[in-house]
Amino acid sequence: MNKSLSWLVWVAVALLGASAFGGIALSRGESVNALWFVTAAVCVQALAYRFYAAWVAAKVLCVDETRATPAERLNNGHDFVPTNKWVVFGHHFAAIAGPGPLVGPTLAAQFGYLPGTLWILIGGVLGGAVQDMVTLFFSTRRNGRSLGQMARDELGPIGGVAALVATFLIMVILIAVLGLVVVNAMKNSPWATSTVAATIPIAMIVGLYMYKLRPGRVMDGSLLGVALLLLAVAGGGWIDQQPVLREWFNHPGLPLAWAVIGYGFAAAILPVWLLLAPRDYLSTYMKLGTVILLAIAIVLLHPEVKMPALTRFVDGSGPIFGGALFPFVFITIACGAISGFHSLIASGTTPKLISNERDIRMIGYGGMLLESFVAIMAMVAATVLDPGVFFAINSPAGVVGKEAADAVAKISSWGFPVTVEQMNLLAQQMGEATLFARTGGAPSLAVGMASIFGSAFGHGMLAMWYHFAIMFEAIFILTTLDAGTRVGRFMLQDMLGNVWPKLGETSWYPSVLLTSGIVVAAWGYFLYVGVIDPNGGINILWPLFGISNQILAAIALCVATGILVKSGKLRYAWVTGAPLAWLVIITSTAVWEKVASDDPRIGFLAAARGLADKLTAGTLPPEKAAVAPQLIFNQQLDAALAVFFVALLWLIVVDMLRICARHLANKPVPPLAEAPHEMTRLEEAWQRD
C-alpha cells in the first residue's frame, strides 16, 4: 500500500514537472510566470535525485555503507573528522556556491530564457551533479586524495600534470573575470564603491573579534559582521549624498582595477585570520541568507518573465558576447550546470568529513542540484527585467555607443524597446548616476533582485536592495579572489620548489612575496586589459573562463571514466563518458570558433587583425589607438591560451582512452589506487541525525 502511494506521488511529480517544462519550452508570444521555472526545476531535480542518482550510487559506484570512510579510519581531530551529513552538506555547498552560477545565467539570458534554463536543468542532473558525486566518491575511496593526485595515480604522470596546469590557469582566468565583474559594478558609483570598500575593515574587525577578543567565537562574530555590513549598505547611501565625501569613492574603471589588484596582493600576504577567514564567514552567511530570501521572494511574488524564449541573438550577433547558441550557451552557463571547479572541492576537504558512503549522494549530487537551483533563480532575476532594460545595462559602450540616446536607439532597433527616460528613472530609483553599459551581470542581477525584493517586501527601498545585492555579490567575489590568489600561490610555490627547494617553503617571506606577486600579476594583467577594452572585456574573459572551467570538468570526468573502466564497469562507463564526450565537443567547437572565426566579435585572431588594420589605416579615434597595441597582443595571447587549453584536454582524453584500451586488452595499467575495505565501527557510536 505504502509502496503504491509512493509511486503515485512520483508519477504526480513527473507529470507536474513535464507540464511545467512543456509550459516553459512551448510558450510563444505570451509571458511565462517565474513560478513555472521553479516548479520545473524542483520536479526535474527531485526525479533525478530519487531515481538517476540513486541508481548511479547503487549500481555504478556500488556505495557500501558498511565500509569505513577515511574520516573514520584516519580521524585526527582536525581535517579528517566523521561529521553529521547535514553539516558536511552545509560546508560542501558553501564551498561550491560562488558567483559563477549568478553571472553565467545572467549573461546567457541574451539568447532568451529557454536555452540557458534547459541547459541548467539537463546539464545539471546528467553532467554536473554526476561529476561532483563520482569525484567525491572516488576521492573518498582514496583517502581524500586530490583530483591531480588521482589523475596521476590512475592515468599516469601526463594526467597529473595536465590537471595541475589546468587548475592553475583556470584560477588566474577566474579571478580576473570576477575582478572585472566587481569593477564594472563599482565604476562611477560612490555608493557601491564605499559599501564594497567598507567590507574590508568590517572583515578585519570581525577577524580581531574572533581571534583577539573572544577566540573562536565564530557565531557571534559573524552576526556582528552581518549587522555591520547592513549598516555599511545604508552608510553608502549617506556617503552618496555628501558632495565632498562622495568624490572620494567616485572613480572610473581603471583606478578601481588597480585598487582591486593592490587589495588582492595585500590579502594574499596578510595572515588569514585577519581578513580571509572572517570575510569567508560573512560571505557564507550573506550568501545563504540572500539565496533563501530570493527563493521566498520569487515564490511569494511569482513575477512574469518578460524576456522572450529565444532572441534573435541565437545567431551569434549578441551584444554582451559574440557567438552562436551552439556552443556558447553551454560555455557561458558553465558553473550553473557543470563546473569543473567543484571536482577540486569534492576531492579536497569534503571527502575527509564524510562519515558514511551512503551520504555521498546527498552531498555530492544534492549539493550540485542546489547550485543549479541558484542558477535558475539568477535566470529568473535577469529575465523578469524588461528585455530593453536588460540589454541597456549589459551591452558595452563599444557595441551600442557611448551616448545614452545612441544606446537606446540601437537596442530599440533590435526589437527591445527602451527609452532614455526609463533608464534614467531606473538609475535614480536604484541610487545610481547611470546603469548603461554595466557589463558583467552583477548590476543587472542586482536590478532584478531589487525589483523582486522591492515588490515582495516594499518598494520604498529599491536603492537599498540594489546596493545590498551589489555588496552581496562583491563580498563573495572578493573571498574567491583572496582564496584563489592564495591557492595559486601555494601551487606556484609547490611547482617552483622542484626547481629551488627554498622557494617551496610556504612560510619563507621572500618566496611568499614573489609567488603572490606573480599570481596577482597574472590575473591583474587580464583584469587590466579587460578594463581598458572598450567592448567591456567580459566578452573575451567570460568565454575563456567558461572554456577553462568545462575543460577542468572534462579532466575530472576522464579520471572517473578511466576508474570505471579499470574497475570492470565498462558497461556503465557512459554515465561519465557521455557528459565527457559532450564537453569535449562543446569546448573543442568553442575554441575552434574563438580562434578561427572570421567574425571579429567571435574570433580572437580576427579581432586582432581587424584592430591592426584599423590602426595602420589610422581610422581609430586617438583614445582607442593608444590602447590598440595592448588589445591586439591580448587577443593573440587569448587565442594561444585557448589552443593550449584544448590541447591539454585532448592530451588527457587520449591518455585515458589509451589506458582503457590497454586494460581491455589485458595489458598492464596503473593499478586501482583504492584503499582496502575495512568495516565501519561508527554505526553504533555515531548518532545519525
Add this chain to the structure above:
Amino acid sequence: MAARLRQFWRVLRQLSGGDAYERYLAHHAACHPGETPLPHREWFQRREQQKWGGIRRCC
C-alpha cells in the same frame, strides 16, 4: 520538542564551527591523554591557517 531544538542548535553550532574547539578537546582527551591541548587562541589560528592552505572556495 526541547530535544528537537537542542539537536537543531547542535547542528547549527557544528555548521558554523562554533563547537569546533570543544570537539578538538574531546578528540584530544580521547586520543592523546596526558598531553596538554593547545589553548583556544593558538588552536583557532592554526586551524584557520591550515584551512586556507587548500582550495576551499569556488566560482
